[in-house]
Amino acid sequence: MQLLRRTDSATGYQAEESVWTLLGDEEEFSNRAESAIAISYTRYLAEPELWNARSAPWTVVIDPTAELLDVIPELLAREEILVAFPAYTDGRGYSHAATLRQHHGYKGGLIAIGDIRRDQLDFMRHSGFTAFEVTGNDSVADMLTSLGELEMPADHRLYSGAAL
Amino acid sequence: MYQYDEHDRALLKKRLAQFRDQTHRYLAGGLSADEYKQLRLRNGVYEQLHAPMLRVAIPYGMFTSDQMRSLAKVADEYDRGFGHMTTRQNMQFNWIPLERIPDALEELAEFQMHAIQTSGNCIRNITSDPLAGAIGDEIEDPRPWCELIRQWSTFHPEFNWLPRKFKIAVTGARNDRAAIEVHDIGLRLRHDDNGESVFDVWVGGGLGRTPVVGKLLREGLAGADLLTYLEATLRVYNRAGRRDNLYKARIKILVNALGIDAFREQVDAEWEVTRKTVRTLEGVDIDRMRGFFAKTLEPQNLVAVTPADSGQSPAYNGWLKQNTREHKVPGYRVVLISLKAALRPAGDITSEQMRLVADLADQYCDGDIRSTHDQNLVLAHVPVQHLKALWGALDALELAVPNIGTLADMIVCPGLDFCSLANATSISIWDQINERFDDLDYLHDLGDVKVRISGCMNACGHHHVADIGILGVDKKGVEWYQLTLGGRSTAGARIGQRIGPAVAKAEVAEAVDRILLTYTDLREEGETFVDTLDRVGLEPFKERVYAVAA
Numbered sequence: 001m002q003l004l005r006r007t008d009s010a011t012g013y014q015a016e017e018s019v020w021t022l023l024g025d026e027e028e029f030s031n032r033a034e035s036a037i038a039i040s041y042t043r044y045l046a047e048p049e050l051w052n053a054r055s056a057p058w059t060v061v062i063d064p065t066a067e068l069l070d071v072i073p074e075l076l077a078r079e080e081i082l083v084a085f086p087a088y089t090d091g092r093g094y095s096h097a098a099t100l101r102q103h104h105g106y107k108g109g110l111i112a113i114g115d116i117r118r119d120q121l122d123f124m125r126h127s128g129f130t131a132f133e134v135t136g137n138d139s140v141a142d143m144l145t146s147l148g149e150l151e152m153p154a155d156h157r158l159y160s161g162a163a164l
Numbered sequence: 165m166y167q168y169d170e171h172d173r174a175l176l177k178k179r180l181a182q183f184r185d186q187t188h189r190y191l192a193g194g195l196s197a198d199e200y201k202q203l204r205l206r207n208g209v210y211e212q213l214h215a216p217m218l219r220v221a222i223p224y225g226m227f228t229s230d231q232m233r234s235l236a237k238v239a240d241e242y243d244r245g246f247g248h249m250t251t252r253q254n255m256q257f258n259w260i261p262l263e264r265i266p267d268a269l270e271e272l273a274e275f276q277m278h279a280i281q282t283s284g285n286c287i288r289n290i291t292s293d294p295l296a297g298a299i300g301d302e303i304e305d306p307r308p309w310c311e312l313i314r315q316w317s318t319f320h321p322e323f324n325w326l327p328r329k330f331k332i333a334v335t336g337a338r339n340d341r342a343a344i345e346v347h348d349i350g351l352r353l354r355h356d357d358n359g360e361s362v363f364d365v366w367v368g369g370g371l372g373r374t375p376v377v378g379k380l381l382r383e384g385l386a387g388a389d390l391l392t393y394l395e396a397t398l399r400v401y402n403r404a405g406r407r408d409n410l411y412k413a414r415i416k417i418l419v420n421a422l423g424i425d426a427f428r429e430q431v432d433a434e435w436e437v438t439r440k441t442v443r444t445l446e447g448v449d450i451d452r453m454r455g456f457f458a459k460t461l462e463p464q465n466l467v468a469v470t471p472a473d474s475g476q477s478p479a480y481n482g483w484l485k486q487n488t489r490e491h492k493v494p495g496y497r498v499v500l501i502s503l504k505a506a507l508r509p510a511g512d513i514t515s516e517q518m519r520l521v522a523d524l525a526d527q528y529c530d531g532d533i534r535s536t537h538d539q540n541l542v543l544a545h546v547p548v549q550h551l552k553a554l555w556g557a558l559d560a561l562e563l564a565v566p567n568i569g570t571l572a573d574m575i576v577c578p579g580l581d582f583c584s585l586a587n588a589t590s591i592s593i594w595d596q597i598n599e600r601f602d603d604l605d606y607l608h609d610l611g612d613v614k615v616r617i618s619g620c621m622n623a624c625g626h627h628h629v630a631d632i633g634i635l636g637v638d639k640k641g642v643e644w645y646q647l648t649l650g651g652r653s654t655a656g657a658r659i660g661q662r663i664g665p666a667v668a669k670a671e672v673a674e675a676v677d678r679i680l681l682t683y684t685d686l687r688e689e690g691e692t693f694v695d696t697l698d699r700v701g702l703e704p705f706k707e708r709v710y711a712v713a714a
Contacts, residue, residue, distance in 0.1 A: 069433060089202060089285075091325025095402045098322050103437040119186060119203055126321035149182045150319060153171035157449060158315035158391075160322070 003111060004143050005131040013147060015140045018111075018133075020059065020082065038082050041066050041075075048072065061113070064092035068099045076100075080109035083129070088115040094127045101128040118146035126152060126161035165226055165532070166311045166456045168276045175319070176273050179280060183207045184266040191263060206286060206324070208279025209265055213584050218257045218265055219282040220272060222535050224292035224310040224334070225253030227277075229522035229531040234275040236518035242268040247518070249503060249511040251575055251626055252331070253291050253535040254282055258582055280318060285326045285413075287317035287398070291333045293341045294536040297459060298544040300492040303354050304361055306336035308453035309390065312445065316391045323398050327405035328413035330398070331370075343537060345369045345378045345657035346629055348415045349397065351390075361387040361450075367397065367427070368419030371623035375659040376416040379424040381431065387450060389435075391443045396434035400427070459530075464495025464547045476552070479566075483555050486566035486608070488546075495548055499529075501541040502573070505562040506598035509591045510576035511539030517561050528554055538575050540568065570607040571615055571680075572598060575626050579619030579636065580643075586619035588636025588643040593617050593672050600673035610680060613693045614652075629653035631693040632679055633660045634672060643669045649679065649705060650697045663706050678708045 001018040020038040023029050029037055036057035044051050044060045051058055052074050060075060061082040062068065075081070081100065083093045093112065100106040111131040112124050118138040125147065134140055152161035168176070183203070190200035201211075208219040220235065235255055239247050242264050243257040250256055260268060269279060282289055290310045297305045313332060317323070323330070335342040336353035344350025350366035363385040369378025385393055404422075406412045419427050476484075489498040501521060503511050513521075525533045525543055528550045534542035546554060558564040567573050574597070577583065579590030594617060601607060618625030619636040627633030633648035644666035651660030667675045682705045687696045697705070 089325055090407060091285075091323070092403055094322040094325065095399050098399065099437070102441050117199065119182075119199075120324075123319070123321040123324050126319075149185075150175075150178055152319070153175065156171055156315075158312060159171070159175070159318065160316055160320040160395075160443070 001113070002134040002140075003131045004134055004140060004147075005109075005111075006125075013144060015134060019057070020080075020111075022061065022113075044075075048074065062093070062096050064090055064096075066096060068096055069103065071100075071104060076104055076106050076108075078108060080111055080131075081106070082111045082113050085112060085114035085116060088117045088120055094123065097124075097127040097129055118143045121147050122150040122161070165228065165307075166223075166453070172276070172315075176276070176278055176280075179207075179278070179319075180266065180269055180273055183269070187262070187266055202284065205284035206281060207265075207269070208282035209262070210283060211584065212258065212582050213580075214582070215259045216262045216265065217582070218260045218268065218279055219250065220255045220257070220277055220279050221282045221289045222253050222255060222277075223314050224290050224296075224307055225294045225535040225537075226296075226307060227533050227535070228275075229525040229533065231272075231275045231277050232518050232522040232525070232533055234272055234277060236515040236522070238268045238271055239515040239518065241271075245516075246508075246512050246514045248509070248578065249513065249535050249539045249541070251537055251539065251624065252289055253294070253537060254289055255535070256578075258578070283329070284324075285328050285330075286324050287320060287326075287330045287332065290314050290317070291331070291342055291347075291537065293335050293337055294534040294542050295341060295489070295498055295544065296336065296534075297457060298491055298496075298498050299337060300490060301338040302336055302492070303338065304336045305454075305457055306334040306342075306351075306353050307457045308450060309336075309351070309353060309361075309387070310334050311453055311456070312391065312449065313394065316394070316443070320398075322395075323402060326398070326402055327407045328410070328415075330401070330415065332394075340653075340655045341537065343626075343629065343653035343657070345655070346371055346375075346626075346653050347378065349394065350378050356384055363387065363390060365393065365397075368416040368424075369657070370414055370416045371626060371628045372414070373411055373621045373623075374414075374416065375623065375628040376420065377657045377659065378416075379419060381424065381428055388445045389439060391445060392439040392441065393431075393435055395438040395441075395443060397431050399434050399438070400430045404430070459545070461493040461496060461545055463493055464549070479559070480552060480555050482566040482604070482608075483559075483564050484551065486570070487564065487568045488551070491545065493545075496545050497548055497551060499543040499546045499551070499554060500536070500568045501543065501558060501563050502565045502568055503540050503563070504567055504573050505565045506572070506595070506602070507562065509578075509581075510574055510594050513541075517563060520557065520561050521563070524554055524557055538573060540573070566604065567607060569612045570604075571601055571610055571613050572607055573614075575614075575616040575630070577618050577625035579617075579625075583619060583624075585622055586636065587621075587638035588619050588645070588669075590617045590619040590625060590636060592669070593634055593636070593645065596673045597676060600677060610684070611692065613680070613683075615676065626653065627651075628659045629657060630660060631697075632676060634676075637666055639666070645669065645672050645675075647675060647679070647709070649702065650694050652694060661702060663702060664710055667709075675709050678711075679705050682708045 019036040041060040059078040113133040156162035189195040210217040333342040333347040334351040346369040352364040365382045366378035367381040529543040580586040616630035617634045618627045629651040635646040646666045648660030
């Protein structure tokens with residue numbers, strides 16, 4: 001999976017290969033013991049002890065139906081969390097990002113995956129996402145062009161996309 | 165009124181550039197029709213039956229003479245010389261070529277106008293009381309709060325892809341002229357015992373296929389918490405609202421499914437989160453915003469102005485009585501400009517009329533113009549000594565028909581003449597009723613009887629909340645019309661009841677006539693239409709409507 005990820009550099013974003021391997025809910029993972037694995041939040045909740053004990057990197061994919069008001073601390077300890085957009089018209093992922101950031105004070109990376117479109121990147125960025133899957137819908141160059149098209153006034157007290 | 169600062173201007177410019185690029189990509193084949201649809205909707209562009217339609221936002225129904233002139237320019241140079249006022253206080257252009265829309269928007273942007281979020285599944289234009297700041301029954305001017313909500317909701321990153329569209333209305337008066345109980349969220353601004361601004365919050369009202377009166381979600385919400393509370397409510401809806409069925413996706417369905425108490429619990433839990441964020445309003449935010457709307461009107465020398473003013477023409481007196489309202493400051497009147505002359509569709513206004521209204525607003529009202537929920541315009545602060553001249557100028561362009569608040573002051577959706585969703589025509593029924601009821605004396609005797617016409621069950625004509633609601637339906641390619649009685653959108657809103665089987669298109673005015681005759685025959689002294697209906701029930705109306713003609 002290729003990502004466009006925010007960097008500290010002046011250029012802002014760079015494309016890179018993601019470390020995460022998505023693991024389906026029915027998929028065996030023993031043969032990938034050492035790789036960085038992303039499992040569904042549902043799969044995590046079914047066997048939390050198993051995953052908490054894992055020494056190799058792991059994280060979860062938050063799907064639209066996830067309930068995040070009462071998450072467990074191990075989730076918030078992840079360096080990055082993936083949020084799935086099965087369809088770009090389904091806006092639940094934005095609220096999940098806002099909940100992780102605002103409610104839980106999550107400071108790690110938030111990666112938007114799935115049906116990612118260049119014209120939505122600013123809305124995702126303003127909701128707290130730090131990286132976006134490069135899906136083939138749009139080229140990296142086009143995604144970079146779109147990022148920042150709708151820059152919000154810095155420190156504005158009212159516009160909701162500001163101050164993030 | 166609110167003046168854009170450099171942030172607002174910059175943001176509008178960026179949005180325009182973005183939409184221009186999106187349109188260019190679509191026309192060049194780089195963006196699919198489906199994806200472009202979602203993008204253009206959020207910029208107010210629909211594909212209608214014959215041409216694209218552009219819906220320009222008029223935030224809380226308030227605009228200036230310069231803005232009106234820019235709308236007139238767009239009407240002339242990009243459309244067919246007219247615009248159409250909507251029930252959400254916006255203006256629509258019906259014949260605008262898609263490739264020219266970015267240019268039209270650029271013209272409007274010069275005057276701080278746009279079409280952002282006037283459609284799509286996002287937070288729509290905020291609507292409010294068109295008589296704000298002028299009328300005596302006002303507790304507090306709602307417009308500063310509307311502007312705060314406008315900025316908060318514009319490009320709100322979290323709420324650009326809601327399950328369905330979301331409409332917010334605000335009133336600050338004792339009499340609700342903003343129909344807050346039939347909105348996704350309705351806000352009633354009032355003062356608490358300490359004189360502080362607070363809101364009663366209604367949720368889950370709406371018309372459409374499933375008409376529902378809103379439920380009281382919270383009483384006495386502190387003004388400082390307005391945005392944090394809205395954010396919590398929207399977040400609950402965004403997460404839990406249905407996305408599997410377009411017709412079950414509005415917040416009213418969620419509120420009804422959960423029950424208002426369970427819904428409130430979820431909002432409160434979320435509010436614990438949102439009220440700790442940066443969005444809590446401070447005194448300085450609201451004070452600054454109030455500064456934009458504060459208007460000091462010096463009481464004028466009292467010139468005698470009464471509808472019975474002898475020595476004036478009956479036509480002028482009739483207009484004064486029907487189309488003007490008492491102003492809170494002595495020596496001023498609130499003037500309603502009727503867009504219901506029978507010669508053109510309800511709510512339509514020509515570019516010539518737009519320019520005249522703009523000039524008159526400059527001359528007599530400090531450039532201040534309002535659009536109303538029932539598709540008319542308002543000059544809110546007219547010194548009484550200018551009323552006669554104003555009337556004369558309006559009358560010359562058919563804008564002074566004394567029919568405000570009468571049967572002829574119908575809300576009418578564009579219907580099958582324009583709309584790709586419609587099942588039946590609305591304008592034909594408007595014409596038919598106008599033709600039948602052309603006696604103004606009779607209309608004045610009937611009093612405030614609201615007739616509203618929708619060309620399909622999406623109910624843009626608000627027929628559910630009319631004394632007499634008319635809904636167009638399609639039966640095997642033939643237009644039929646269902647009638648409902650006794651709805652209203654003011655405080656204590658209620659949905660009209662169906663009177664019986666739909667009537668044939670040619671019979672609609674006759675049916676309305678019979679309903680009105682039933683009312684005038686049975687009404688007791690001082691009774692409104694709904695009073696009489698409530699006392700006698702549907703049956704007498706039904707009997708008369710469906711009686712075979714003798």
